[in-house]
Amino acid sequence: MRMVDVIEKKKHGGILSQDEIDFVVQGYVNGEIPDYQVSAFLMAVYFKGMAKREIADLTLAFVNSGDKNDLSSIQGIKVDKHSSGGVGDKLSLVIIPLVASVGVPVAKMSGRGLGHTGGTIDKLESIEGFKTVLDKETFIENVNRHKMAIVSQSSNLTPADKKIYALRDVTATVDSIPLIASSIMSKKIASGADCIVLDVKVGSGAFMKSIAEAVELARTMVEIGKSLNKKTIAIVTDMSQPLGHEVGNANEVKEAIQILKGEGAEDETTIALTLASYMAILGGVFEDFATAYAELDRIIKSGRAVEKFKELVRIQGGNPEVIDNPNMLPQSKYHIEVRSSESGYVSAIDAEKIGLTAMLLGAGRAKKDDVIDFSAGVTMLKKVGDKVDKGDVLCILHTNSANAQEAIAICQRSYSFSTGEIKLSNYIHEIIQ
Ligand code: URA
Numbered sequence: 001m002r003m004v005d006v007i008e009k010k011k012h013g014g015i016l017s018q019d020e021i022d023f024v025v026q027g028y029v030n031g032e033i034p035d036y037q038v039s040a041f042l043m044a045v046y047f048k049g050m051a052k053r054e055i056a057d058l059t060l061a062f063v064n065s066g067d068k069n070d071l072s073s074i075q076g077i078k079v080d081k082h083s084s085g086g087v088g089d090k091l092s093l094v095i096i097p098l099v100a101s102v103g104v105p106v107a108k109m110s111g112r113g114l115g116h117t118g119g120t121i122d123k124l125e126s127i128e129g130f131k132t133v134l135d136k137e138t139f140i141e142n143v144n145r146h147k148m149a150i151v152s153q154s155s156n157l158t159p160a161d162k163k164i165y166a167l168r169d170v171t172a173t174v175d176s177i178p179l180i181a182s183s184i185m186s187k188k189i190a191s192g193a194d195c196i197v198l199d200v201k202v203g204s205g206a207f208m209k210s211i212a213e214a215v216e217l218a219r220t221m222v223e224i225g226k227s228l229n230k231k232t233i234a235i236v237t238d239m240s241q242p243l244g245h246e247v248g249n250a251n252e253v254k255e256a257i258q259i260l261k262g263e264g265a266e267d268e269t270t271i272a273l274t275l276a277s278y279m280a281i282l283g284g285v286f287e288d289f290a291t292a293y294a295e296l297d298r299i300i301k302s303g304r305a306v307e308k309f310k311e312l313v314r315i316q317g318g319n320p321e322v323i324d325n326p327n328m329l330p331q332s333k334y335h336i337e338v339r340s341s342e343s344g345y346v347s348a349i350d351a352e353k354i355g356l357t358a359m360l361l362g363a364g365r366a367k368k369d370d371v372i373d374f375s376a377g378v379t380m381l382k383k384v385g386d387k388v389d390k391g392d393v394l395c396i397l398h399t400n401s402a403n404a405q406e407a408i409a410i411c412q413r414s415y416s417f418s419t420g421e422i423k424l425s426n427y428i429h430e431i432i433q
Contacts (some may be wrong), residue, residue, distance in 0.1 A: 002040045003027065003037045010044035012155040018057045025061035034137035035167060042164070050178035055220060056227040058178070062186030063257040065160035067111070068125015069192035074143045076105045079279045080193035082184060084217070085117040087355035088242035089203035092120040092150075093256035094264075094272040095279065097308035100147035104283030105144045108150040109191045109253070113364050113372075116205070116355025118252065121152045126250040126330055130318035142315055148308075150316070158186045175207060181220040188230075194281035195231040197275055198222075202429060203240030205351025211236065218432045233278045236429040237271050241349040241384050244268040245420050248363040248398065250329035257326055260306040270427045274299055278431075281369050330375035332398040338408055343390045345384050353414035354378055354395075360407040361399040373400055378411065385422045 001023050003301035010016060024041060027033035050058065071078050079099065083089050096106050113119035121132045132152040134142070142149035153332035161183050168174045188196050198221055201207075218234035225232025244265040246255040257273060258264045277292035299305050310323040322328045358364055362373030379396040382388055395411055397404055 003033050007040050010259050013048040021057045024059050025160045029065050032240040039171045046176045047172045055178045058182040059186045059224050062158045062161040063190045065157045066158050068190050070184050071107050071192040074105050077283045078105050078193040079195045079283045081197045083199040084201050086201040086239040087351040088244050088247040090252035090256045092358040093270045094259045095276045096148050097312050098276045098305045099279045101304050101308040102280050102285050105143050105147045109153045111153050114136050116352050123249045123252050127322050131316050161186050177217050185224040196236040197278045200234050200236045201239035206239040218353045222432050235430050235431050238425045238427050240425050242351045242354045245380045247358045249374040252379040255327040262300045332375040333400045335391045336397040338395045338411045340388045340392050340394050344419050345422050346384050346386050347418040347422050348416040350414040353410050357407045357411040385424050
């Protein structure tokens with residue numbers, strides 16, 4: 001087989017066979033096919049798309065390129081959750097203990113943040129002592145005993161996806177639905193869970209900017225799951241502004257604790273409860289959504305959910321006192337108020353710009369190896385729909401950097417205003433199963 005023929009076929013919209021897809025993926029990982037040919041192939045996929053069967057084959061080729069987690073020694077139906085990435089998305093911190101508290105085992109592997117989006121592993125590492133690397137036996141034992149464990153993604157999980165993702169990043173081929181869907185689903189399938197709940201974000205802070213595109217991505221991923229015998233549900237959720245009020249690492253942990261205590265913002269509480277309800281249904285604990293939602297809400301209000309988070313912190317070596325006293329989390333030296341230059345109603349907050357602001361303050365990485373500052377971040381006092389007067393504080397920027405001028409300017413530009421009242425978006429746009 002010759003790579004040039006595969007490129008030629010896809011360039012004309014041909015449907016590739018499983019052998020052809022395996023040839024591309026294996027050849028690239030082995031170093032036999034050069035970057036320039038895979039770049040041309042990715043661009044052909046970008047313009048011509050892929051059929052359902054091709055996307056499933058591509059997903060499997062990624063899965064087969066590296067390690068696969070064997071979770072068979074964990075009792076019960078293992079349910080995983082994935083978010084397509086957003087700003088202020090601390091929901092995994094809430095959902096893991098919440099779902100575990102009704103007995104559904106959650107064996108979670110998560111990633112780190114890059115660019116304007118944060119990563120669950122970085123957030124947890126802002127808790128003193130919290131270990132995000134566990135040996136396999138401890139990981140399995142914690143899930144069997146406590147119904148939950150979370151670790152940083154293994155370096156040899158889907159190496160083909162890793163190599164191709166890096167190439168997509170520099171060839172303007174990231175925003176292709178077949179490529180995003182196969183990339184995300186390959187990691188979920190290699191992670192070994194039986195069922196998957198996907199949080200597909202849509203809006204200014206997400207890959208998908210329109211609901212139609214997000215629904216298409218969600219449907220594509222649900223179909224991949226089904227074709228590979230993993231029950232999959234996708235929930236399209238709003239990311240037209242950052243979630244909740246906090247963006248950063250330590251301050252997102254603080255806000256996750258509030259949600260788990262029943263004191264969280266309405267948007268993130270609703271989305272967390274919805275995702276957790278579907279996980280608990282797939283895990284076989286509840287039959288219908290209304291019962292699952294009401295019961296999980298009751299668990300939050302009873303204090304059991306936050307206690308379960310404390311247990312997670314303790315069993316992974318973190319200081320559990322942080323849960324009762326979140327001021328023990330890292331604190332920055334400077335707290336800069338960003339004030340409104342207009343009066344009116346907040347009509348939009350560009351989530352990507354707020355994510356960028358947090359990154360510039362030290363909370364995120366511009367490059368993969370950058371060191372992050374756990375205490376840096378943004379507290380949004382005003383959200384979409386709020387009435388503001390000129391001079392009101394919109395946000396507080398937390399940083400250890402004495403020079404935050406660029407971050408202040410981007411933060412200011414992320415807000416838009418209108419003179420009339422604003423109709424708020426739904427938090428949940430669609431559920432695909
Ligand atoms: N997240 C992934 O893991 N892969 C993509 O392609 C996009 C988002």
